[in-house]
Amino acid sequence: MASTPNYSPASPQRNLQKSTPHDTSHSLDVRKQLRTHGLLPPSVESHALQAQRCLKQLASKTSPIEKYIYLSTLRNTNTHLFYRVLLENFNLTTKTLTPVVYTPVVGLYVSWKDRGNIVNVLRNWPKPKVEITVVTDGSRILGLGDLGVNGMGIPVGKLTLYTGCAGIRPENTLPLCLDLGTNNEAFLKDPLYLGTRMKKVTDAEEKEFLDELMVALNTVWPGIVVQFEDFKNPFPALERYQHEYSCFNDDIQGTGAVILAGIINALKTTGKPAKDQRAVFIGAGSAGVGVAKQIVEFFQKEGLTEDEARQCFWFVDTKGLITNDRGDKLAQHKVYFSRDDNDGQQFKTLEQVVDYVKPTMLLGLSTIRGVFNESILKKMAQMNEQPIIFPLSNPSSNAECSFEEAVKHTGGKCVFASGSPWPPYLYNGKVMQPSQGNNVYVFPGIGLGAILSKAVHISQEMIYASAVALSKATNASEINHGKLYPDLDRIREVSVIVCREVIKEAQRQGLDRETSMRGKSDEELDAWIRSRMYDPYKEHGVVEEKVAGSPLKKSLL
Numbered sequence: 001m002a003s004t005p006n007y008s009p010a011s012p013q014r015n016l017q018k019s020t021p022h023d024t025s026h027s028l029d030v031r032k033q034l035r036t037h038g039l040l041p042p043s044v045e046s047h048a049l050q051a052q053r054c055l056k057q058l059a060s061k062t063s064p065i066e067k068y069i070y071l072s073t074l075r076n077t078n079t080h081l082f083y084r085v086l087l088e089n090f091n092l093t094t095k096t097l098t099p100v101v102y103t104p105v106v107g108l109y110v111s112w113k114d115r116g117n118i119v120n121v122l123r124n125w126p127k128p129k130v131e132i133t134v135v136t137d138g139s140r141i142l143g144l145g146d147l148g149v150n151g152m153g154i155p156v157g158k159l160t161l162y163t164g165c166a167g168i169r170p171e172n173t174l175p176l177c178l179d180l181g182t183n184n185e186a187f188l189k190d191p192l193y194l195g196t197r198m199k200k201v202t203d204a205e206e207k208e209f210l211d212e213l214m215v216a217l218n219t220v221w222p223g224i225v226v227q228f229e230d231f232k233n234p235f236p237a238l239e240r241y242q243h244e245y246s247c248f249n250d251d252i253q254g255t256g257a258v259i260l261a262g263i264i265n266a267l268k269t270t271g272k273p274a275k276d277q278r279a280v281f282i283g284a285g286s287a288g289v290g291v292a293k294q295i296v297e298f299f300q301k302e303g304l305t306e307d308e309a310r311q312c313f314w315f316v317d318t319k320g321l322i323t324n325d326r327g328d329k330l331a332q333h334k335v336y337f338s339r340d341d342n343d344g345q346q347f348k349t350l351e352q353v354v355d356y357v358k359p360t361m362l363l364g365l366s367t368i369r370g371v372f373n374e375s376i377l378k379k380m381a382q383m384n385e386q387p388i389i390f391p392l393s394n395p396s397s398n399a400e401c402s403f404e405e406a407v408k409h410t411g412g413k414c415v416f417a418s419g420s421p422w423p424p425y426l427y428n429g430k431v432m433q434p435s436q437g438n439n440v441y442v443f444p445g446i447g448l449g450a451i452l453s454k455a456v457h458i459s460q461e462m463i464y465a466s467a468v469a470l471s472k473a474t475n476a477s478e479i480n481h482g483k484l485y486p487d488l489d490r491i492r493e494v495s496v497i498v499c500r501e502v503i504k505e506a507q508r509q510g511l512d513r514e515t516s517m518r519g520k521s522d523e524e525l526d527a528w529i530r531s532r533m534y535d536p537y538k539e540h541g542v543v544e545e546k547v548a549g550s551p552l553k554k555s556l557l
């Protein structure tokens with residue numbers, strides 16, 4: 001059986017030299033060692049002061065592209081400072097930095113023409129040790145459609161968050177973009193498009209390519225964790241590989257887990273049991289179906305049979321309510337939720353479906369901005385004391401409704417979570433706080449759990465455990481403030497909890513190859529997980545000083 005390389009933090013000295021040769025926080029001794037003495041201004045700065053300057057400089061950049069260039073440069077020239085700024089400002093970053101770092105830089109491209117030779121292309125990656133990769137073919141990037149190789153920003157952004165949220169060492173991550181063609185006509189005609197100018201390969205060709213890729217990845221980096229991201233139709237690959245490799249699909253399983261956690265907390269808020277729920281989904285793609293299947297599992301644990309649980313869901317796609325007798329051939333992944341109790345009636349619009357079903361919850365994973373319109377939201381508020389409204393499509397320009405729209409049109413009654421962040425909204429003299437249901441709450445902990453436990457594969461039970469862990473990680477104060485998820489400022493703490501529960505489930509099922517942690521208490525596991533996490537504060541060993549207006553931080557955990 002293949003073994004995973006040991007996870008051990010690299011020496012601070014190596015990191016000093018590799019990532020931060022010109023760092024104003026270096027002491028005189030370090031500057032002498034690195035021969036940078038004299039090349040830097042004389043003052044030795046604290047990390048806090050450096051971070052303050054960064055934020056000031058960032059604020060002075062007016063356009064997103066300027067902010068992006070500034071942060072990319074910072075990440076390349078002073079990695080540890082970049083991650084400290086990211087982590088210390090996580091709430092701010094959901095509005096400013098995260099959208100910026102969730103965008104392109106560089107990684108590895110593997111093309112259709114590389115088949116037969118993929119293993120050698122992987123060997124060109126300049127870093128020796130890779131523990132995790134995020135791989136996309138760019139065919140469905142967020143709600144923005146087929147971006148071909150311009151989708152590289154997503155693996156880069158997700159892996160940045162792996163480091164920020166779960167402390168996976170940045171040099172051990174591999175952003176991977178597959179160049180399998182694109183059906184984006186504008187790109188095919190654009191001389192500046194950087195991918196191969198050909199139509200997307202067929203499903204059978206994609207399968208052949210992915211089969212070779214999975215073998216190659218595990219040959220070069222045995223036991224590597226693979227996160228599939230933003231593929232147009234990711235169901236077949238997940239089915240093929242999930243029991244064979246340490247891999248998961250973030251859009252189906254990560255999103256499913258995060259939204260299940262939000263729904264568990266939303267049902268606690270409304271007090272309505274699973275058996276009384278009627279859920280209408282718009283968007284029956286990887287995310288929509290992934291989320292609903294995860295909730296079906298929860299409803300079963302709440303006492304419903306699988307069939308009773310499945311019957312709580314109605315799906316709307318581009319042709320209307322999905323039914324058995326609609327007259328079109330349904331894609332395989334839609335069949336499970338297709339209705340057979342519609343008495344021959346067909347419903348074309350979301351509003352007709354809402355009138356017909358009288359849902360308790362409305363979830364959007366459709367990429368259609370504004371489809372939760374005023375009329376629909378008002379109806380949800382008339383039908384429910386506390387309607388659950390989850391417009392989950394990303395980015396915000398594709399959201400089914402904004403927080404402000406949801407609050408205004410439900411008269412402040414909605415229990416709300418969105419995929420992208422919205423600002424708080426002042427309604428009837430009260431500041432209403434939105435929740436953000438984004439898979440960033442779980443994928444870092446799932447990935448770290450799989451790395452540390454050296455999981456043979458990532459089971460559905462491990463994914464489910466991440467959802468329950470996240471729902472429990474939301475504390476009483478957050479729930480009292482109407483939140484369904486923990487504050488993002490606590491994301492590292494949350495990732496530890498998610499990681500711990502993923503590891504415990506791997507242990508329970510005997511999927512852990514790292515067996516030395518079996519039988520340990522939660523506290524022991526948490527301490528072990530923390531000790532393995534990259535901590536930008538510890539890397540330099542420079543003593544922090546308190547700087548006015550900024551918190552003193554020596555270590556993240």
Ligand SMILES: NC(=O)C1=CN([C@@H]2O[C@H](COP(=O)(O)OP(=O)(O)OC[C@H]3O[C@@H](n4cnc5c(N)ncnc54)[C@H](O)[C@@H]3O)[C@@H](O)[C@H]2O)C=CC1
Pocket residue numbers: 140141142143144232250251255258282283284285286287288316317318319364365366367368392393394395398418419420437438439440
């Ligand atoms: N909040 C989160 O953490 C996550 C959010 N998402 C978001 O969910 C959205 C969908 O993602 P996927 O399911 O992976 O995409 P997908 O392409 O697999 O599915 C999109 C679905 O929307 C449906 N749709 C498109 N136009 C429609 C219309 N006018 N009326 C009704 N249905 C329509 C399509 O038929 C398809 O079923 C994206 O915006 C993505 O960013 C995805 C993953 C995580």
Ligand SMILES: CC(=O)C(=O)O
Pocket residue numbers: 141142143230250251393394419438439
């Ligand atoms: C968040 C995410 O994974 C998506 O929108 O696809």
Ligand SMILES: [Mg+2]
Pocket residue numbers: 142229230250251
């Ligand atoms: Mg995604």
